[in-house]
Amino acid sequence: MKIENNKINEIIDILSKFLHGKELPLRLALITFFSKGHLLIEDLPGLGKTTLAIGIAKILGLEFGRIQCTSDLLPTDITGLSIYNKNLEKFEFHPGPIFNNIVLVDEVNRATPKTQSALLEAMGEKQVTLEGETYKLPKPFFVIATQNPVEQFGTFPLPESQMDRFMMKISIGYPSRKAEKEILKGGSRREELYSLEPVMDIDEVLKIQEDINRVYLSDKVIDYIIDIAESTRKNEFFSTGLSIRGTLAIAKTAKTNAYFHGRDFVIPEDIKELAPYTIPHRVLIKEDYENIDKQELIKSVLEKIPVPA
Structure with a gap:
């Protein structure tokens, strides 16, 4: 099998401009994604976790969703729910944010265990079951969950069963002095990130995942x-x-x-x-x-x- 990874290197080069000095976390995130796994990032707020997630979604031409976890977040806020349609006289399923290719679950340990468990089937089986109906999640499907390692008030530690469902656990960490200087000079580039042109499409992504299997x-x-x-x-x-x-x-x-x-x-x-x-x-x-x-x-x-x- 001939390996063509030029586009992988191109993706890393492009996204490294938005994640100064963080090529290793970026590479690890991409390895997790192409391995069809999920990623847990344990880090302080404001170090680039959201930038990482959005950047990967945009550069790969994939749909992006975000879930901000709080103690009152319900499982249906993640999975979606069925709402009665008077005109059709039946219930219609309205998918939640989990029905995206790349889903950022921010501060996952702030959600209650019941809500955390709503992620288990989605992450493990790539599907959601609601009211006896099973709904397949899109391919590819990648969860990036974050948790704060310091502030523990109002948090619910992830159980072992959920920790084991993350293929990798990483941290991004503070940028180097040189990298932080570049960030301060250039300011926020979030708007530029949203306008990134994809380097791949879904078919190419799925093909690479299958090539890796071989x-x-x-x-x-x-x-x-x-x-x-x-x-x-x-x-x-x-x-x-x-x-x-x-x-x-x-x-x-x-x-x-x-x-x-x-x-x-x-x-x-x-x-x-x-x-x-x-x-x-x-x-x-x-x-x-x-x-x-x-x-x-x-x-x-x-x-x-x-x-x-």
Whole structure:
């Protein structure tokens, strides 16, 4: 299979102009999207999360929706609801904002558990069931959820089942001094972002996703992924190790990473490069070791596992 990733590089180059010094979070977001997964961004407000979501939607020519989570947000505010039409004498379904290709769910941990659960079926099954009727979500479908790591008043922590549904968890972080200087010089470019011309259309996006599915994953690399998973499951510091969904996420993102690097086969470095974003949010540390940094634990686990030649 011949890899043509020129447009991927073009997308990164264009959007990097709106996300100064944030090429890595942008790349990770695109890897998650093309892996058919969902992204959780844990970060402070005002660091570019909305810019990232809108930019990806515009550059790929996709429909964008936004959900601002609050404690009084209802599940139907996400999924939509059926309203009675007097003229037709029947109920008509009015889709909610979840029926977009790219959906930004802002401050997801401010929504109640009942409302958070409305996202579970949508994220996992790519469909919504309401009043006995099932409605398919558009393809492609990508959720970018954000949560604030500092201000915990009035929040409802995401349950393990929901955390595991995010293929990656990342943060954008503060820009460098140089990048912030460029931002202050240029001012807000949000209006310019909305007028971006798409680099791809939906058909091209779906084709790339299918091409990524065909990237070769050798038995040795598969065994390496299983070794990583088993190490987290047997590790004395973890109460919960990687799930099957976790190992699938590692495999899928490794394929996309290989594709982005212009290869039609996965190497162990594809997995190790993304491990800090695909693994930590899926494992739980035992109470006795909660003061130990989870990232460092994952790093030490990986260092002990032999890398296949």
